[in-house]
Amino acid sequence: xxxxxxxxxxxxxSGVVEVIQTNYDSIQKKAGQGICIKYxxxxxxxxxxxxxxxxxxxxxxxxxxxxxxxxxxxxGGLDPAYRFVKAALEQGKSVVTSNKELVAKYGSxxxxxxxxxxxxxxxxxxxxxxxxxxxxxxxxLTADEICxxxxxxxxxxxxxxxxxxxxxxxxxDALKEAQELGFAERDPSADIEGYDACRKIAILSSLAYGGxxxxxxxxxxxxxxxxxxxxxxxxxxxxxxxxxxxxxxIDGKIYVSVAPALITEKNPLYSVFGVFNGIFVKGNVLxxxxxxxxxxxxxxxxxxxVSDIVDEIKHLHTNIMTSWASKKIELGEISESKKKFFVxxxxxxxxxxxxxxxxxxxxNAIEIEEIENEFAFITPxxxxxxxxxxxxxxxxxxxxxxxxxx
Amino acid sequence: xxxxxxxxxxxxxSGVVEVIQTNYDSIQKKAGQGICIKYxxxxxxxxxxxxxxxxxxxxxxxxxxxxxxxxxxxxGGLDPAYRFVKAALEQGKSVVTSNKELVAKYGSxxxxxxxxxxxxxxxxxxxxxxxxxxxxxxxxLTADEICxxxxxxxxxxxxxxxxxxxxxxxxxDALKEAQELGFAERDPSADIEGYDACRKIAILSSLAYGGxxxxxxxxxxxxxxxxxxxxxxxxxxxxxxxxxxxxxxIDGKIYVSVAPALITEKNPLYSVFGVFNGIFVKGNVLxxxxxxxxxxxxxxxxxxxVSDIVDEIKHLHTNIMTSWASKKIELGEISESKKKFFVxxxxxxxxxxxxxxxxxxxxNAIEIEEIENEFAFITPxxxxxxxxxxxxxxxxxxxxxxxxxx
Numbered sequence: 175x176x177x178x179x180x181x182x183x184x185x186x187x188s189g190v191v192e193v194i195q196t197n198y199d200s201i202q203k204k205a206g207q208g209i210c211i212k213y214x215x216x217x218x219x220x221x222x223x224x225x226x227x228x229x230x231x232x233x234x235x236x237x238x239x240x241x242x243x244x245x246x247x248x249x250g251g252l253d254p255a256y257r258f259v260k261a262a263l264e265q266g267k268s269v270v271t272s273n274k275e276l277v278a279k280y281g282s283x284x285x286x287x288x289x290x291x292x293x294x295x296x297x298x299x300x301x302x303x304x305x306x307x308x309x310x311x312x313x314x315l316t317a318d319e320i321c322x323x324x325x326x327x328x329x330x331x332x333x334x335x336x337x338x339x340x341x342x343x344x345x346x347d348a349l350k351e352a353q354e355l356g357f358a359e360r361d362p363s364a365d366i367e368g369y370d371a372c373r374k375i376a377i378l379s380s381l382a383y384g385g386x387x388x389x390x391x392x393x394x395x396x397x398x399x400x401x402x403x404x405x406x407x408x409x410x411x412x413x414x415x416x417x418x419x420x421x422x423x424i425d426g427k428i429y430v431s432v433a434p435a436l437i438t439e440k441n442p443l444y445s446v447f448g449v450f451n452g453i454f455v456k457g458n459v460l461x462x463x464x465x466x467x468x469x470x471x472x473x474x475x476x477x478x479x480v481s482d483i484v485d486e487i488k489h490l491h492t493n494i495m496t497s498w499a500s501k502k503i504e505l506g507e508i509s510e511s512k513k514k515f516f517v518x519x520x521x522x523x524x525x526x527x528x529x530x531x532x533x534x535x536x537x538n539a540i541e542i543e544e545i546e547n548e549f550a551f552i553t554p555x556x557x558x559x560x561x562x563x564x565x566x567x568x569x570x571x572x573x574x575x576x577x578x579x580x
Numbered sequence: 581x582x583x584x585x586x587x588x589x590x591x592x593x594s595g596v597v598e599v600i601q602t603n604y605d606s607i608q609k610k611a612g613q614g615i616c617i618k619y620x621x622x623x624x625x626x627x628x629x630x631x632x633x634x635x636x637x638x639x640x641x642x643x644x645x646x647x648x649x650x651x652x653x654x655x656g657g658l659d660p661a662y663r664f665v666k667a668a669l670e671q672g673k674s675v676v677t678s679n680k681e682l683v684a685k686y687g688s689x690x691x692x693x694x695x696x697x698x699x700x701x702x703x704x705x706x707x708x709x710x711x712x713x714x715x716x717x718x719x720x721l722t723a724d725e726i727c728x729x730x731x732x733x734x735x736x737x738x739x740x741x742x743x744x745x746x747x748x749x750x751x752x753d754a755l756k757e758a759q760e761l762g763f764a765e766r767d768p769s770a771d772i773e774g775y776d777a778c779r780k781i782a783i784l785s786s787l788a789y790g791g792x793x794x795x796x797x798x799x800x801x802x803x804x805x806x807x808x809x810x811x812x813x814x815x816x817x818x819x820x821x822x823x824x825x826x827x828x829x830i831d832g833k834i835y836v837s838v839a840p841a842l843i844t845e846k847n848p849l850y851s852v853f854g855v856f857n858g859i860f861v862k863g864n865v866l867x868x869x870x871x872x873x874x875x876x877x878x879x880x881x882x883x884x885x886v887s888d889i890v891d892e893i894k895h896l897h898t899n900i901m902t903s904w905a906s907k908k909i910e911l912g913e914i915s916e917s918k919k920k921f922f923v924x925x926x927x928x929x930x931x932x933x934x935x936x937x938x939x940x941x942x943x944n945a946i947e948i949e950e951i952e953n954e955f956a957f958i959t960p961x962x963x964x965x966x967x968x969x970x971x972x973x974x975x976x977x978x979x980x981x982x983x984x985x986x
Contacts, residue, residue, distance in 0.1 A: 317599050457883060464872040
């Protein structure tokens with residue numbers, strides 16, 4: 175029997191309790207021994223909850239209990255999560271976390287600390303909710319050098335984009351609906367401005383390339399500027415708009431960004447709709463693989479947390495190697511990266527095409543009957559820098575969105 | 581440095597050599613030590629190949645070499661693969677295989693033998709080529725009880741069905757094209773009759789449910805009866821025809837089958853086209869996940885083999901637990917399973933609908949202008965047994981295909 179403590183009895187914490195109770199027997203069989211939840215740390219009390227007897231308010235009780243082998247941090251945020259996790263690892267305890275902020279910021283340090291103590295620091299639930307992606311990257315794709323990861327890593331924004339397309343609604347209305355359904359927070363900025371996806375792609379990139387990718391270095395753009403007209407025009411071109419978190423190795427240089435992008439139906443991420451996540455990985459010998467599933471939610475996330483607990487029980491006092499060194503990876507400049515751009519612009523094609531093609535060369539332009547005095551075009555491939563320079567010479571640009579190469 | 585021997589220098593064997601050479605440094609880093617290919621067993625010689633110096637024709641040289649820790653069996657077939665693998669495990673060596681026949685038939689025995697000797701028997705490449713699926717099932721989805729696995733597990737048949745749809749070609753022509761392109765064998769029966777997918781779903785089911793699912797017990801039907809007209813009618817209904825290998829736990833009973841089935845675009849397998857494979861898994865707490873990628877091919881398959889080698893190097897003399905007991909799982913009768921059926925039949929709707937609806941109740945029937953004197957309908961949900969009885973009462977049935985529930 176392995177004793178564990180759960181830090182935080184919120185959505186994920188109560189999900190972890192539920193998963194362990196629901197599948198107790200099968201989990202015990204796979205782990206080789208049973209799991210005993212000895213403590214739950216929370217500031218609150220839960221008088222009518224059967225778990226109330228496990229609730230403690232003082233972390234030191236957990237930290238100083240030599241019977242506790244595994245600590246499950248599901249509080250979120252950096253403070254006190256970082257202090258608590260570090261202290262646990264220093265004591266030789268293993269830690270599981272679902273906290274993407276903590277992992278993105280302190281991942282390499284905490285991994286090294288676990289290694290030095292022959293314990294483990296695992297974080298499958300920090301990216302992609304219930305989708306197995308951290309363990310496959312660490313343990314399955316080991317024969318490959320990863321050259322590309324492209325993910326739909328945020329369910330809230332994917333839900334909003336799906337609703338805008340399906341219902342023809344504007345961004346603000348789709349966001350409001352997502353909030354009413356509990357798919358978006360009351361302060362939605364972490365999701366809609368891309369910060370959540372940014373931390374997740376920082377984690378995946380650090381694991382894939384074996385060094386520290388700082389999330390502060392990642393070019394990040396959210397979906398709040400996307401309008402119904404963008405969706406209509408891009409659909410007419412045969413594209414879907416997705417918030418893509420992308421990480422590519424090109425000529426030895428690593429480019430990471432989070433931004434809305436257009437993809438065609440040939441892209442396996444094309445049919446990832448609603449709150450689902452999809453993560454596409456390209457290896458230099460493997461080719462393309464994709465992982466798909468519920469990117470958030472109480473039970474899927476808890477399922478990933480518990481799978482990490484099982485792995486730590488199977489590896490008590492044996493470190494599971496993870497290649498994420500503290501050496502910082504300098505990212506390539508997005509201004510150098512090359513792509514096509516979708517541009518939505520005021521006016522009529524017949525009046526403006528000549529002006530546009532003088533600047534960009536031949537473009538693919540369309541109008542939509544229902545939308546007056548606006549049209550859209552797709553540029554040839556050019557660098558971000560060139561695009562910005564050329565776009566300065568055009569008036570009346572309503573929006574521009576990058577086109578993901580096929 | 582770990583010494584390995586490769587049994588069989590065919591497509592996969594030479595791929596394994598290529599992957600190890602191409603990514604030698606990154607593999608060494610992840611494995612913690614380098615890999616030395618000491619022997620390659622093959623009946624043939626390869627005079628102009630740089631690997632010729634490693635070629636041996638006598639398996640005993642490998643078996644008796646105490647320096648060999650890991651044996652990579654990529655010969656295929658049951659004999660001598662089974663004898664060779666068993667002998668290696670008995671000597672305490674670890675084994676990696678890509679051989680689905682071997683794993684489906686002797687998996688539980690060889691896993692138990694490896695466990696008894698504190699070595700490992702791994703087989704990631706036996707299902708889904710380069711797609712990580714065996715390790716995720718064993719090590720990632722450990723918090724869940726698996727309730728459903730549905731896979732497109734054979735790239736050849738998926739390619740043929742995709743071509744039939746895209747080009748409007750008949751089965752025989754699409755098969756011929758697949759053979760010319762090297763996607764189908766000269767004797768294609770293992771693929772087109774579903775035997776290959778049958779062995780693979782037997783392996784996945786055994787792992788998911790922790791007991792022996794014998795492939796001989798699995799109802800298996802191939803795609804050779806599918807015609808262009810079936811594709812046209814099902815498309816008009818909004819379906820794709822896929823060869824689905826399916827394994828479901830319903831009321832404690834396990835139903836496994838391989839058969840063509842119709843799926844809607846809501847199914848994540850809908851957009852798995854060409855030679856790609858997709859594997860959908862449902863867990864009782866996780867919900868739905870899907871794994872997608874190249875299901876075959878030299879390098880993707882070799883990538884999976886080498887990832888197993890890395891795992892074995894990291895776990896020399898430590899068994900990686902796998903829950904696949906030898907206890908046989910009795911499968912549920914397919915005749916009891918319930919679904920809708922697509923039926924293509926001679927005649928005109930106006931002449932036959934009354935007769936059909938007297939037998940089946942209300943059906944959804946369609947005609948296609950270009951196809952004379954044939955139409956198609958979809959039955960209400962009924963058991964396979966009921967369907968067979970009712971269908972006996974109708975003349976002129978051209979084909980029938982099961983409809984996968986949403």
